[in-house]
Amino acid sequence: MARKVVLAGAALALAGCGDGRLSHAAYVKRADAVCSAFATRVPLLTRPKSYDAVAAYVERTLPLYADALDKLKALKPPRADEPAVQAWLAADAAVAAALRTLRAAALRKDPAATNDAANALQGRSLDARKAASALGLQACASP
Numbered sequence: 015m016a017r018k019v020v021l022a023g024a025a026l027a028l029a030g031c032g033d034g035r036l037s038h039a040a041y042v043k044r045a046d047a048v049c050s051a052f053a054t055r056v057p058l059l060t061r062p063k064s065y066d067a068v069a070a071y072v073e074r075t076l077p078l079y080a081d082a083l084d085k086l087k088a089l090k091p092p093r094a095d096e097p098a099v100q101a102w103l104a105a106d107a108a109v110a111a112a113l114r115t116l117r118a119a120a121l122r123k124d125p126a127a128t129n130d131a132a133n134a135l136q137g138r139s140l141d142a143r144k145a146a147s148a149l150g151l152q153a154c155a156s157p
Contacts, residue, residue: 035090041099042150044089049146049154052082058157065120065128072117079110095149102145102154108138 036044056075062068083106091099112135119127139157146154 033090035092038092038095038150041089041091041095045086045146045149046151046153048082048085048089049151049156052078053153053156065123068120068128068132069117072113072120076110076113076117079113083107083110098145098149102142102149105138105142105145109135109142112138 055078062071083103086106087103112131116128116131116135119131143155143157
């Protein structure tokens with residue numbers, strides 16, 4: 015009988031721990047895997063030759079970025095990491111918004127707006143990489 019009580023107590027204790035949250039190490043590993051997969055699918059754009067090239071790059075990249083962001087949002091970090099993860103994901107959402115702004119400026123063929131949007135995108139990307147690095151992420155903190 016005592017054995018059944020101990021086993022029942024252990025089962026209850028485990029049931030209470032099953033909130034689906036990952037350990038910090040597991041979260042980092044899975045998040046970095048998402049970022050690595052994204053990076054292999056999207057080459058960096060270097061010195062585009064035209065507004066159309068910029069717009070086409072964003073049109074190819076943005077859906078993949080949004081998909082990666084959705085996968086990252088689905089991961090459950092440990093409670094202790096929750097504020098830092100939320101800050102990082104907010105920074106990543108700002109990158110997505112900056113990509114949309116860049117696309118719109120390129121489609122208008124507006125040199126000043128395209129330049130401003132590209133600079134803003136670089137700043138938002140840097141913010142996201144810093145936030146990822148603060149969590150101990152490697153692939154997500156890489157350009």
